[in-house]
Amino acid sequence: MHTFSEENYLRAIYRLSLDAKAKISPTSIAEELNNNPASVVDMLKKLTDKKLISYDKKKGAKLTDKGTKTAIEVVRKHRLWEVFLLEKLGYGWEEIHDIAEQLEHIHNDELADRLDKFLGFPDYDPHGDPIPKANGKIATTYKTMLLEVEPGNSCQVAAVKDTSVAFLHYLEKLGVGIGTRIKIVEKIAFDGSMVIQVGKADKINVSKKFGESILVG
Amino acid sequence: MHTFSEENYLRAIYRLSLDAKAKISPTSIAEELNNNPASVVDMLKKLTDKKLISYDKKKGAKLTDKGTKTAIEVVRKHRLWEVFLLEKLGYGWEEIHDIAEQLEHIHNDELADRLDKFLGFPDYDPHGDPIPKANGKIATTYKTMLLEVEPGNSCQVAAVKDTSVAFLHYLEKLGVGIGTRIKIVEKIAFDGSMVIQVGKADKINVSKKFGESILVG
DNA sequence: ATAATTTATTAGGCATGCCTAATTTTTTAT
């Protein structure tokens, strides 16, 4: 079995690999895990020895098939537990991520599948991210950033790219959740911020960072 | 927050403290945790520094109030998760202990209480052990060992003192679970074994160890 | 009381996973 730390690295590398193009460097992994590039280099050696990744200074880190399988299993458990925490235990969507970071490391062969069944085979987690299926397949979701929607158009929130408490609390305050309709009123060229309208509420200005953190479908 | 290892030591010391009389020595803790007395001595120092226990070669290890509180919280989570795994996820009663050993270390202030509520405030876990309440109170259960019941009498299984897969599988095979009625037919003085009858099944002989591992009410 | 045995403790070590500080390599700017 893999350690918590190894699983966290695999998940980090997996997440980074979704952003495509960008090479997965020690620095980028360190940023993702809030640790030090020197520590990352240590761990990349271990993961390479265990054939969970390949690493090449030029090409960066890449999950092997074995590594991908493990990473997806961890993500699957993470997202299923998030559904459990929200739907069954009644936690708020800003609280669940931290607890799921712990629960994703519980090891038992049948656990993910039993949990999946118990929850009614949910397709998405509470942040709008697709839950990998038992066979490892993940619904490929082609989503656009809120930032890319043209003024005058409306859209519906499909997922959040940031699961920090600060961001989710802010969304809560604005009345924004998965499925919420948002109308883009205007874009401010100066700083990339945008004026939006959530449902029938007053128009508000949100930052570029905000626009990049919401995916719409 | 405490580490997994610290919590495991506290739980071990707590368990040993229930057997009363016996002094809690490094050797007994090492046995409980399947590790080495030398390792235990190391950890007893750490736990003493953190004021979770007191340790004295003469008197052995003793949980402080703070240590007791933590130990009981861990036990509470352990037993609640066992109920969850059995009742909600459909695991067998021999599978749940190992998974609960992992789940008991998930940290979140509200977790135990939310889980408790979700499960309908169960009083006992699937092995018949009382689940500590939110205030730390534990139903004191005065139970007798099956071994102590006199021939001719019947009794009802209240709890199992051993949660090993081997024992629980054996019980499964004999059709014995919590609540099962057992009639004591005869006691064999030679080796302390006993002849019992489970429900209307054939009479069988079970060992002294068996008789010591079942509590009846 | 003395010897044998068991228990507790110390000493030294190892693996994991992190760190800082130095050094080397690579990239970017001038």
Next chain:
DNA sequence: ATAAAAAATTAGGCATGCCTAATAAATTAT
């Protein structure tokens, strides 16, 4: 092309938690 900056790596260290082997202390048996 050279200098400056950034990124990667190495070296050395530290905390945790475990181990074995050696030693000291306490029990038990003779």
